[in-house]
Amino acid sequence: MSRIWRLSAGATRYVATSLVLVTVLAALSAATPPRMLTFGMLALGPALAAASASPVAVLAVGAYAFAAAAAISTWQGLLGALDQTLRLLVIITITIISWALARHHRGLQAVAAEAAREREMLAAFAEQSSDAVIGSALDGTITTWNSAAERLYGYTAQEIVGSNFSRILPPERRDVLDRTLADLAAGRQLHLDEVRRIRRDGSDLLVSVAVTPIRDAGGRIVAAAATERDVTDKQRRIRAERMESLGQLAGGVAHDFNNLLAIILNYADLMADEVTPDGAADLARIRDAADRARTLTGQLLLFAKREPTQVETVDLNDVVTDARELLSRSIGGRVRLTCRPDPGPLPVRANRGRLDQILMNLVINARDAMPDGGDVVIATGRTSTHAEMTVRDTGTGMTAEVKERLFEPFFTTKPADRGTGLGLSTVYGIVTDAGGQIGVDSSPGAGTTFVIRLPLAPALSPVVLGAGGSS
Numbered sequence: 001m002s003r004i005w006r007l008s009a010g011a012t013r014y015v016a017t018s019l020v021l022v023t024v025l026a027a028l029s030a031a032t033p034p035r036m037l038t039f040g041m042l043a044l045g046p047a048l049a050a051a052s053a054s055p056v057a058v059l060a061v062g063a064y065a066f067a068a069a070a071a072i073s074t075w076q077g078l079l080g081a082l083d084q085t086l087r088l089l090v091i092i093t094i095t096i097i098s099w100a101l102a103r104h105h106r107g108l109q110a111v112a113a114e115a116a117r118e119r120e121m122l123a124a125f126a127e128q129s130s131d132a133v134i135g136s137a138l139d140g141t142i143t144t145w146n147s148a149a150e151r152l153y154g155y156t157a158q159e160i161v162g163s164n165f166s167r168i169l170p171p172e173r174r175d176v177l178d179r180t181l182a183d184l185a186a187g188r189q190l191h192l193d194e195v196r197r198i199r200r201d202g203s204d205l206l207v208s209v210a211v212t213p214i215r216d217a218g219g220r221i222v223a224a225a226a227t228e229r230d231v232t233d234k235q236r237r238i239r240a241e242r243m244e245s246l247g248q249l250a251g252g253v254a255h256d257f258n259n260l261l262a263i264i265l266n267y268a269d270l271m272a273d274e275v276t277p278d279g280a281a282d283l284a285r286i287r288d289a290a291d292r293a294r295t296l297t298g299q300l301l302l303f304a305k306r307e308p309t310q311v312e313t314v315d316l317n318d319v320v321t322d323a324r325e326l327l328s329r330s331i332g333g334r335v336r337l338t339c340r341p342d343p344g345p346l347p348v349r350a351n352r353g354r355l356d357q358i359l360m361n362l363v364i365n366a367r368d369a370m371p372d373g374g375d376v377v378i379a380t381g382r383t384s385t386h387a388e389m390t391v392r393d394t395g396t397g398m399t400a401e402v403k404e405r406l407f408e409p410f411f412t413t414k415p416a417d418r419g420t421g422l423g424l425s426t427v428y429g430i431v432t433d434a435g436g437q438i439g440v441d442s443s444p445g446a447g448t449t450f451v452i453r454l455p456l457a458p459a460l461s462p463v464v465l466g467a468g469g470s471s
Contacts, residue, residue: 011052018049018061026068030075042069043087043094050098053105062095132207132228135214138185140165140177143223152207152230154200170196170204171379171390176446184213184224193400194231196441196451202383204451206232206439257293264290311434313457316346316380316387319355327363327378334373337363342380346387348454350434358430361423362391362450369395369448386436386453394447403442 022045029041046062069091070084078084127133132152135144142165145157153160153168160167166174173196183190190211197207207228214223268287275283324339331337359378366376374394381388398406405411407428431438435455442448 011054011057014052015049015054015057015061018045018052018057019064021045021048022061022065022068026072029069029072042066043091046091046095046098050101050105053102053109055099055103055106058095058099058102062091062098066091066095129227132226132230134165134226134228136165136224136226138181138221138223140181142167144225149228152199152205152228153197168197168199170198170441170449170451173441173449179446180211181224184211185221187213187221189213192443194403196439197228204383204439205230261290261294265294311349311351313347314350314352314355316348316355316389316454317341319352319359320378320380320389323356323359327359330360331363331367331376335367335370336373336375338375338377340377340379342382344382346380346382347457348387348434348436349457350454351430354430354434358389358427358452359391361427365423366391366393366395366448369393369397374447382456383453385456387456389452389454390449391452392447392449397444397446397448398442399444403440406440407438 022042025041025044042065045065046058049058049061052058066088069088073079073081073084073087127146129146129148132149133144133146134142134149136142142161142163145155145160149160150156155168166177169177180190190209192209194206195209197205199205208231209226209228211224211226213221214225216222265287268283268290272280272283320339320341324337328337363376363378370376370393377390377392379390379392381390407424409425411425428438431452431454437453439451439453440448441451
């Protein structure tokens, strides 16, 4: 019974005000002439009590108003009169209606309280989740930032809430944000296995992302919620282990094959003076084929890090600037090449010729991904410990399955007569041999971005590394 009468502070004020109102109106009715029939105004009491959302309180105030009205009208000589009966019926009717309204109001309050408890529970789950949970408005403004997001990115909620989501995106992904927000506004869910993000200190990480549109009670999409999990170490470890295994296999095969090619070339040289002119032409074709095969095995050995490497201190800005003219001629007139070198020097320890080879391979791949033309942007920059070189195109992009195998030797999506599948594996070997990292960010229709990071280096004299060495 105590639970029935338990009222909130606001509801108690409504009930107390209703009782005072009935008392005041009763006193006024008693003081006025009977013909004015003012005792009927006591029906205002239960009507006001309905705001308390307590059906029992409404009935109590209604009973008090009925008793007061009946007593006053009887004292005024209206006992049994039609006017008394009608006004008492009005009080009863108003009390019943107010009771129904209070009951409905209480039901709404219970639903709202339950919804509030669920929201609090969901907020607690989000706050305690080991994954970063980020909420944003449909214009990209961050509205929610849990503790896992603070640990992952280094920003506190006070620092990041109210900022645009692009604050944690790499430059090459910021132009995709508007399209992503439009997809969410249309009700689409997004799942990305591996995308790049930027921490507060400028370092990058890889996250898996699931983004869901948020709807209000009316079903309208009003926001978006992203759940992000750090997969940097996992993906790099898996990729490194796979590439190491492939490197060992490719290096062993290439080394043995190189020995066989050396025998073929030696015998071709020995026979050159003993054959007819027609035979000499055949030997020349044999030598050409063997030389091409030796070039391929050289690429495999480079991927497997079994080729000696001469390194020197090179400014990455100079590599990009000096290669611009050659690259422009290589990609044709329908592809626009833009170079954006960093204002400051970016010294790295690497082989200059192989850095040129990296640029050529990546730019040619970008050209092939844009048969109808497009843009290629080469940019350099730095973090606290690394120099960065980014090659971004507006081509067809690639699926997650293709991206997973991108650096494997002999893997290619091009026709058999247009590629050997060794270009990107060679790039991978060069970068890792220089102590660096290479990452790719791409999705179908959104272009492709390669990011290469090489350790910043002081000025050092050139050295020669033996087979299998790294700079």
